[in-house]
Amino acid sequence: MNDADVSKQIQQMVRFIRQEAEEKANEIGVSAEEEFNIEKLQLVEAEKRKIRQEYERKEKQVDVRKKIEYSMQLNASRIKVLQAQDDLVASMKESAGKEILAISQDHHFYKRLLKDLIVQGLLRLKEPALQLRCRKADRWFVESILEEAKEEYAEKANVHAPQIILDEQTYLPPEPRPDGIGSSCAGGIVLASKDGKIVCENTLDARLDVVFRQKLPEIRKLLFGKAAA
Known part of the structure; x- marks a missing residue:
């Protein structure tokens, strides 16, 4: 086998190795991209869960605050009504007190x-x-x-x-x-x-x-x- 044949075989081997390397690289790239997409999807879903949980937590806080405010307003209204009733009763007693002065x-x-x-x-x-x-x-x-x-x-x-x-x-x-x-x-x-x-x-x-x-x-x-x- 002369030098030309040897050189030809070496080139063929190089092309073969390069082709295998490229194919392997493509496989690695595809696999890496799939793993990246999966991990990215998992991260996105995890963040979505965090956002939903945070939203639900804040929604509950808002609901609790609304209930507390409503209860406070209701109690304040009741106190005003009771105070108005007591004032009216006290006014009646005061009027009765003035009436007995005439006795x-x-x-x-x-x-x-x-x-x-x-x-x-x-x-x-x-x-x-x-x-x-x-x-x-x-x-x-x-x-x-x-x-x-x-x-x-x-x-x-x-x-x-x-x-x-x-x-x-x-x-x-x-x-x-x-x-x-x-x-x-x-x-x-x-x-x-x-x-x-x-x-x-x-x-x-x-x-x-x-x-x-x-x-x-x-x-x-x-x-x-x-x-x-």
């Missing part, structure tokens, strides 16, 4: 009322000796009916008439001032045992408080319906 202006009626309040207090306490307090403006009325009240109590309770000392040192507050400043009393009396441990507050203000507490469910029902009673 002491009718002297004949007020004297009889004071006597009844004293008798009622005596029947509650059933003490042989008591202290009585009244407004300074009512002192004359109380003195004028005190004996009559004691006798009426003694007859009803079937006991001796009690000893009642009119407290001339400490009077009940006067009727309310127009400017509303200071403590006040619309009228009535306060009875206490001799040692001061047992007290019966039978003022018009105290009676109004008692009646208002007793009637409050009925008042609220009439004003605001069954749900507010």
Whole structure:
């Protein structure tokens, strides 16, 4: 085999090796591209899942915030309604308080009322000796009916008439001032045992408080319906 033949064979071998190398390279490239596409798809899907999860998380947060805000607004509305109801009830009580101020202006009626309040207090306490307090403006009325009240109590309770000392040192507050400043009393009396441990507050203000507490469910029902009673 001469040099030309040897050279020819070497060239053929080189072409063959090159062709195999190219084919192998193509296979590697195709395989690498497939693996790249698969990995890329996996990464894209993973990112999509992350985005969906993040979106769902934020959506839940928004939903929770909406529920919290709605609950807060609902509670605020309820508080406003309850406050408005309480204000109306308080206004009614205030109006009633102003109405009872007129009672002491009718002297004949007020004297009889004071006597009844004293008798009622005596029947509650059933003490042989008591202290009585009244407004300074009512002192004359109380003195004028005190004996009559004691006798009426003694007859009803079937006991001796009690000893009642009119407290001339400490009077009940006067009727309310127009400017509303200071403590006040619309009228009535306060009875206490001799040692001061047992007290019966039978003022018009105290009676109004008692009646208002007793009637409050009925008042609220009439004003605001069954749900507010």
